[in-house]
Amino acid sequence: MKNWKKVLAVSMAAMVMAGALAGCGDDKKGGSAKPAAGQTLKINFPTAGASGALYAVGAAITNMWSNNVPGVQAASQASAGGIENLNMVSDGEAQVSIAIASNVYQCYKGLDSFKDHAYPDLKVIGGLYLNPNQVVASANSGIENIQDIKGKHFAVASAGSSVYNEAEAHLTTAGMKFPDDIKAEYITFGDAADMIQNGSIDGAWIMSGAPASAVTQALTSGAHLVPIDDNLMKELKAKYPWYTSYTIKAGTYPNQDKDIQTSAIKMVMFCRGDLPDDVVYQLTKTLWEHMDEMGQSQKNLKGLTAENAVKDIAGVPLHPGAEKYYKEIGVLK
The missing domain is CATH 3.40.190.10 (Periplasmic binding protein-like II)
Structure with missing residues (x-):
């Protein structure tokens, strides 16, 4: 069917x-059909x-x-x-x-x-443009690196989506079973930002051009961006050749006072x-x-x-x- x-x-x-x-013809100047x-x-x-x-x-x-x-x-x-x-x-x-x-x-x-x-x-x-992965964690989550996401209540977008697949690729490369090793929440970026603000979840995986409104909302309430370190970046590039390193410059978001290294893929x-x-x-x-x-x-x-x-x-x-x-x-x- x-x-x-x-x-x-x-x-x-x-x-x-x-x-x-x-009835379209070839325009010799522009080569366009109308x-x-x-x-x-x-x-x-x-x-x-x-x-x-x-x-x-x-x-x-x-x-x-x-x-x-x-x-x-x-x-x-x-x-x-x-x-x-x-x-x-x-x-x-x-x-x-x-x-x-x-x-x-x-x-x-x-x-x-x-x-x-x-x-x-x-x-x-x-x-x-390059589309960076932006990993957001609440102030009280205890998440300072990707490995810290294990066991946390974390938003990974809808199952089967490109963002979900990004979370899976990174977390499995970091040694986790996905999604078994986290308490996964399958919600939109906007809903994730709301839940980070009210303390309902520990963090969220967001893939979007920077600055992204959901990330701005979360960082306004005290959340922070989680970097992807050099070792994990090296492993990701070895497994998935489409990845490149990306820096979210300091000041891109409220309360972001330092550069954050992450991964990105071209749109x-x-x-x-x-x-x-x-x-x-x-x-x-x-x-x-x-x-x-x-x-x-x-x-x-x-x-x-x-x-x-x-x-x-x-x-x-x-x-x-x-x-x-x-x-x-x-x-x-």
Whole structure:
């Protein structure tokens, strides 16, 4: 039944796109295809929970596309995060989205959460910003390092989510049985911050661009960030090559008076492989032409460059339309 629904969803999506793009031509100057007069290509772009930084990033990008790409109407929506985003794109319920590079690779290959549900036609539009793991502990928790989380009442987001998987990867690498060695709480970032404030839990695993509102809320009430030490970082990088070190600079959050070392993974914008090349070319081109403008209101987009967009994308192939743009500007040969 699931396979039948998947085929139907993909077929319907393909028919909608084919109809919307009927009569498209090639613009020799920009290389973009435009839907026929009066027709619109709708792009659904799932993001994450409404309280997270990714939700605002997705809203900014889809609003920019809708205003600047003729014939395209893009809309963002709240979701459970990267894994759901990848499943929605794979199943044809969405066309473009964002997830961490590790999850994108796993979906492409059919690994871990995507076992028996690989999407080999997944394509990348570009890598964006580094998404750091932010481990928050209450003032009275006694948690000063990752190993101290053992036995604590700790929030790890929803089971099967990318954040849950991050907690699992780190805690198992630190020698724990996950989730057996903690008293796990499966809640949103916002709820976790509330529970840290009222003393109901000892801490929370949060993965989001910094600063994140939930982390700000927790640290305002006396909580602190927990660092990931050099030894654990070395082990993580050996097991999972998509990790990189990241420093949350002092002053990023209230009452944060020192730098905090943690791990991070690049956020990757991906799309369905059957999106027309000319459309993806125009989406990619317009994205980077307006990145500085979006970066003025979205801190996570500030300072991003097209040169870095083709790096740290876990070996998942670029969409031909995106690749054309990067070659055009000299980023790729």
